[in-house]
Amino acid sequence: xxxxxxxxxxxxxxxxxxxxxxxxxxxxxxxxxxxxxxxxxxxxxxxxxxxxxxxxxxxxxxxxxxxxxxxxxxxxxxxxxxxxxxxxxxxxxxxxxxxxxxxxxxxxxxxxxxxxxxxxxxxxxxxxxxxxxxxxxxxxxxxxxxxxxxxxxxxxxxxxxxxxxxxxxxxxxxxxxxxxxxxxxxxxxxx
Numbered sequence: 001x002x003x004x005x006x007x008x009x010x011x012x013x014x015x016x017x018x019x020x021x022x023x024x025x026x027x028x029x030x031x032x033x034x035x036x037x038x039x040x041x042x043x044x045x046x047x048x049x050x051x052x053x054x055x056x057x058x059x060x061x062x063x064x065x066x067x068x069x070x071x072x073x074x075x076x077x078x079x080x081x082x083x084x085x086x087x088x089x090x091x092x093x094x095x096x097x098x099x100x101x102x103x104x105x106x107x108x109x110x111x112x113x114x115x116x117x118x119x120x121x122x123x124x125x126x127x128x129x130x131x132x133x134x135x136x137x138x139x140x141x142x143x144x145x146x147x148x149x150x151x152x153x154x155x156x157x158x159x160x161x162x163x164x165x166x167x168x169x170x171x172x173x174x175x176x177x178x179x180x181x182x183x184x185x186x187x188x189x190x191x
Contacts, residue, residue, distance in 0.1 A: 008039035010179030015045035023048055026055065036183050038092065040171070043180055061167055067157040068126075068164075071100040075123065076130040076164040078110040083134045086172035091182035093168075098190035107190070125151040126161055133165035 019027070023045065030037045044051035062073050074096040081089035090111050098107035109117035114127050129148055132140055148158050174180070 008043040008180060013043070013046035015042060016048055019045065020048055023051065036185050039181060039183050040088065040092075040175065043178065057167070061160075061163055066160045067154055068160050071097065072123065072126060073160075073164050074100055075110060075114075075127060076161060077168045078107070079114045079127045079130055080134045080165050080168040081172050082111055082114065083131060084169060084172035084176070086168075086175050088175040088180040088182045089168060089172055091186045095186040095189035102190075104191050122151045122153075126153070129158075129161055130165040133162050134169050137166075 016023075018024075027037045027041070030041065041051065041055065044054050062077075063070065066073070068076075074093050077089060077093040078097055081093060094107045094111045097110055098104045101107065106117055114131075119127070125147055129140075129144060132144060145155075145158055148161070149155075153161070
């Protein structure tokens with residue numbers, strides 16, 4: 001397939017037309033808050049049930065109550081996406097890190113090599129664990145969790161770190177496999 005200029009992926013999966021009223025309201029909310037409908041949502045709009053499941057899980061994970069800040073969750077998304085070389089998520093979530101931190105350099109360092117970023121020891125421990133989840137989760141043992149507890153993370157926080165890292169490992173693979181393209185607006189955001 002030749003990609004249409006505005007297609008969210010390289011696949012020919014047209015969105016449901018017309019969109020259900022609830023989905024259209026959700027997309028309008030995205031336009032109001034973000035100035036765009038993220039292409040990942042447009043890509044899922046070929047299957048409304050899966051779009052709703054994805055959105056519910058994502059919003060709970062990234063915006064819901066947690067001992068992790070929104071910035072910390074976005075930092076995890078970027079580190080995992082860098083490991084998986086996911087262009088879509090690096091672009092979208094790199095923009096979120098720049099916006100939430102107010103530091104475009106931090107966003108770029110996390111994209112390129114998080115180990116070089118000026119991080120607090122707590123953040124460094126969090127990202128090391130997230131990277132391990134993405135690279136070799138089968139090797140995680142109690143010592144890895146204890147290291148997080150030593151930095152003040154609760155067991156719920158450890159669950160959230162693992163959940164964000166696991167979610168983005170899945171999302172990265174889907175975005176890469178389908179040729180998902182980031183919205184152009186992300187490239188210049190918060191620079």
